[in-house]
Amino acid sequence: MTPKVSPLAPSEYATLPQVGGVRLAAASAGLKYRDRDDVMVMVFDRPAAIAGVLTRSRCPSAPVDWCRANLPGGAARVLVVNSGNANAFTGKRGAAATALTAQMAADAAGCERGEVFLSSTGVIGEPLEAARFDGILQQAIGRAQPEGWDAAARAIMTTDTFPKLATRTAAVDGMAVTLNGIAKGSGMIAPDMATMLAYIVTDAPVAAPLLQALLNRHVNATFNAITVDGDTSTSDTVLAFATGVAEIPALTDLDDPRLAPFEAALADLMGDLALQIVRDGEGVSKLMRVDISGAISDESARIIALSIANSPLVKTALAGGDANWGRVVMAVGKAGEPADRDRLDIRFGDLVAATDGERAPDYDEAAMTDYMRGDEIRIAVDLNLGEGAFTAWGCDLTADYVAINADYRS
Amino acid sequence: MTPKVSPLAPSEYATLPQVGGVRLAAASAGLKYRDRDDVMVMVFDRPAAIAGVLTRSRCPSAPVDWCRANLPGGAARVLVVNSGNANAFTGKRGAAATALTAQMAADAAGCERGEVFLSSTGVIGEPLEAARFDGILQQAIGRAQPEGWDAAARAIMTTDTFPKLATRTAAVDGMAVTLNGIAKGSGMIAPDMATMLAYIVTDAPVAAPLLQALLNRHVNATFNAITVDGDTSTSDTVLAFATGVAEIPALTDLDDPRLAPFEAALADLMGDLALQIVRDGEGVSKLMRVDISGAISDESARIIALSIANSPLVKTALAGGDANWGRVVMAVGKAGEPADRDRLDIRFGDLVAATDGERAPDYDEAAMTDYMRGDEIRIAVDLNLGEGAFTAWGCDLTADYVAINADYRS
Numbered sequence: 001m002t003p004k005v006s007p008l009a010p011s012e013y014a015t016l017p018q019v020g021g022v023r024l025a026a027a028s029a030g031l032k033y034r035d036r037d038d039v040m041v042m043v044f045d046r047p048a049a050i051a052g053v054l055t056r057s058r059c060p061s062a063p064v065d066w067c068r069a070n071l072p073g074g075a076a077r078v079l080v081v082n083s084g085n086a087n088a089f090t091g092k093r094g095a096a097a098t099a100l101t102a103q104m105a106a107d108a109a110g111c112e113r114g115e116v117f118l119s120s121t122g123v124i125g126e127p128l129e130a131a132r133f134d135g136i137l138q139q140a141i142g143r144a145q146p147e148g149w150d151a152a153a154r155a156i157m158t159t160d161t162f163p164k165l166a167t168r169t170a171a172v173d174g175m176a177v178t179l180n181g182i183a184k185g186s187g188m189i190a191p192d193m194a195t196m197l198a199y200i201v202t203d204a205p206v207a208a209p210l211l212q213a214l215l216n217r218h219v220n221a222t223f224n225a226i227t228v229d230g231d232t233s234t235s236d237t238v239l240a241f242a243t244g245v246a247e248i249p250a251l252t253d254l255d256d257p258r259l260a261p262f263e264a265a266l267a268d269l270m271g272d273l274a275l276q277i278v279r280d281g282e283g284v285s286k287l288m289r290v291d292i293s294g295a296i297s298d299e300s301a302r303i304i305a306l307s308i309a310n311s312p313l314v315k316t317a318l319a320g321g322d323a324n325w326g327r328v329v330m331a332v333g334k335a336g337e338p339a340d341r342d343r344l345d346i347r348f349g350d351l352v353a354a355t356d357g358e359r360a361p362d363y364d365e366a367a368m369t370d371y372m373r374g375d376e377i378r379i380a381v382d383l384n385l386g387e388g389a390f391t392a393w394g395c396d397l398t399a400d401y402v403a404i405n406a407d408y409r410s
Numbered sequence: 411m412t413p414k415v416s417p418l419a420p421s422e423y424a425t426l427p428q429v430g431g432v433r434l435a436a437a438s439a440g441l442k443y444r445d446r447d448d449v450m451v452m453v454f455d456r457p458a459a460i461a462g463v464l465t466r467s468r469c470p471s472a473p474v475d476w477c478r479a480n481l482p483g484g485a486a487r488v489l490v491v492n493s494g495n496a497n498a499f500t501g502k503r504g505a506a507a508t509a510l511t512a513q514m515a516a517d518a519a520g521c522e523r524g525e526v527f528l529s530s531t532g533v534i535g536e537p538l539e540a541a542r543f544d545g546i547l548q549q550a551i552g553r554a555q556p557e558g559w560d561a562a563a564r565a566i567m568t569t570d571t572f573p574k575l576a577t578r579t580a581a582v583d584g585m586a587v588t589l590n591g592i593a594k595g596s597g598m599i600a601p602d603m604a605t606m607l608a609y610i611v612t613d614a615p616v617a618a619p620l621l622q623a624l625l626n627r628h629v630n631a632t633f634n635a636i637t638v639d640g641d642t643s644t645s646d647t648v649l650a651f652a653t654g655v656a657e658i659p660a661l662t663d664l665d666d667p668r669l670a671p672f673e674a675a676l677a678d679l680m681g682d683l684a685l686q687i688v689r690d691g692e693g694v695s696k697l698m699r700v701d702i703s704g705a706i707s708d709e710s711a712r713i714i715a716l717s718i719a720n721s722p723l724v725k726t727a728l729a730g731g732d733a734n735w736g737r738v739v740m741a742v743g744k745a746g747e748p749a750d751r752d753r754l755d756i757r758f759g760d761l762v763a764a765t766d767g768e769r770a771p772d773y774d775e776a777a778m779t780d781y782m783r784g785d786e787i788r789i790a791v792d793l794n795l796g797e798g799a800f801t802a803w804g805c806d807l808t809a810d811y812v813a814i815n816a817d818y819r820s
Binding site for chain 1: 533639641743764
């Protein structure tokens with residue numbers, strides 16, 4: 001199956017500038033794909049500060065274990081990511097494969113294994129033959145270039161139909177710093193080939209603990225606010241690297257007033273990458289934005305928003321262009337969070353579907369049907385109970401999703 | 411869309427015998443459907459003991475509110491169920507519609523409104539014009555007959571492709587008592603037209619509190635162990651009635667040694683009806699049985715079993731005949747319950763897919779592919795941590811599910 005590009009793909013892909021201190025390369029190890037790259041490396045000539053957020057799956061992949069063990073060190077010299085094989089549920093052989101890969105990378109870069117970070121995405125349960133990387137990895141590390149972003153983003157694609165790239169700049173201390181990011185994923189998050197991976201690199205001198213704090217602060221409203229099918233990968237990984245090449249005094253403190261523009265740019269970049277993943281949701285034809293307000297807390301709003309965005313019946317209604325607000329009520333009800341049926345207000349776009357727990361008096365089916373023809377649908381629910389709010393992003397559920405995932409492995 | 415009968419439908423529908431003390435009738439009120447019945451009544455000439463389990467949705471339908479208010483009374487004279495309109499999210503008009511319907515039924519049967527029980531299934535958010543029942547209800551209650559089971563089961567169908575009927579007998583005190591049940595549903599549980607409704611009637615003299623205790627004890631492994639899409643209806647209702655016509659001393663105590671055969675028959679009947687609902691899952695082509703063992707508790711096993719049975723990726727793999735055990739690992743991991751990746755054993759049918767956290771040494775792809783061609787697939791996961799066990803029932807996710815639910819309302 002050769003998937004066509006998602007109809008919701010951006011009209012242009014971002015062109016990423018160089019970021020001082022990082023070089024990239026892509027290569028082909030022939031793990032699964034033919035005629036395309038399936039490995040990428042990022043090389044940091046001086047140790048970069050690193051922070052990360054990893055899957056909460058109780059059955060994580062071997063590379064996730066590897067990253068979790070190395071993150072406390074706070075320093076990165078090499079990142080190696082392969083597509084085609086997730087090295088997940090591969091037992092002791094999986095751990096051995098990560099160790100061997102890291103050793104090859106460390107030898108080639110002249111660093112410690114503790115400074116090597118790894119991700120794998122692809123089929124679960126197939127042993128990863130790390131020996132295939134031998135020679136290829138060393139060669140890629142040697143020839144990595146500052147302009148390798150696009151090739152790197154393409155090498156980590158699996159069921160993705162377009163590469164995911166984003167860049168931002170921020171003025172810190174009167175100096176422009178750059179933030180680049182690449183990501184892959186077309187499910188939030190599917191295990192086989194739709195794992196979410198994202199890598200962000202900045203030349204700003206951000207200390208590792210601060211970078212981690214910033215990542216934690218913004219991951220909830222970005223990468224954790226998207227869903228394609230509610231399935232959580234064994235391999236989900238978001239890593240952020242700060243090379244510190246920009247010549248400004250180091251950022252180490254959350255209270256540093258210089259931090260605000262950098263933090264804003266980082267949050268914006270994370271949101272951009274996250275949304276690109278939804279826009280490449282498997283089989284997607286419509287983007288769904290769910291705005292919850294009036295919940296008893298932000299956390300309660302988050303649970304309700306994801307209950308709606310993950311509901312197969314809301315998602316199929318979207319696919320059919322049906323403003324089926326009854327299914328939205330159902331999804332609010334099943335979330336288990338405080339909700340008063342008779343106080344719910346529900347809108348699609350700016351059109352009021354229901355108010356005070358029943359169909360709006362001026363409900364206009366024709367206007368609603370017209371709105372539902374669009375490819376970006378906003379569902380807003382006001383619970384009228386409190387101040388809690390959250391926005392989640394999802395997509396519709398189409399016959400193409402079924403076709404992609406029913407055919408996938410074989 | 412005229413749905414064909416589910417390929418997993420039973421080859422024969424059960425023929426239900428009469429149960430002393432209950433009469434049934436079906437009628438057409440023209441709420442939504444043409445050329446078919448859309449209302450059914452059950453009439454108990456003497457008050458029957460009643461017990462019930464209702465949806466946990468925070469946004470229940472008006473008839474659910476009605477039943478919840480009347481259940482503590484413990485006595486039923488009439489049950490009225492309509493299809494085509496769920497009377498859910500209809501605000502004050504919804505409550506008024508239930509009150510009017512109950513009043514008409516009470517007047518016709520010569521009983522109190524508190525002895526009338528109601529269910530509605532169909533579109534959400536459309537006001538139910540209870541005035542349409544006027545005359546029809548009274549006439550149906552008058553002509554109800556002991557042999558009306560099949561017509562009643564058909565009148566409550568919505569997206570169901572076959573009527574769901576089951577019967578059992580049990581010897582209590584040397585006397586045969588009968589248990590009949592009918593149900594509807596083809597999602598566990600979809601809101602619009604796939605709500606799960608089930609009604610069980612026995613002539614055994616079971617006191618209401620005991621009947622409730624038995625229902626509570628067995629609902630978890632039956633009606634709450636099935637899933638089609640993980641969506642919970644605003645209207646799910648299971649009611650059990652005991653007419654007490656069988657001439658044996660009343661059953662009132664859980665410790666009564668005469669109870670065992672009755673309880674076994676009841677549990678078996680509930681399981682039978684529940685499984686018929688899954689077999690009519692929207693778009694279903696394969697039945698999925700998920701057996702979890704070795705969890706730290708039965709509750710933990712239940713959460714893991716439903717995580718697997720509800721996973722869109724496991725369900726699409728099934729649709730594709732793919733023994734994708736990697737997706738099973740994913741679903742175990744995302745459940746959030748204690749699991750040790752490296753101790754998992756996974757089987758499809760009797761074939762071992764994975765053991766000790768990696769692909770089984772003697773994994774046989776050809777045998778597995780052959781097994782996956784069947785229409786009843788058993789996925790067994792042993793967590794090897796404790797004694798907790800649970801069995802859930804689900805089905806695959808097909809393009810037909812999407813088509814049914816994308817087209818439904820319009």
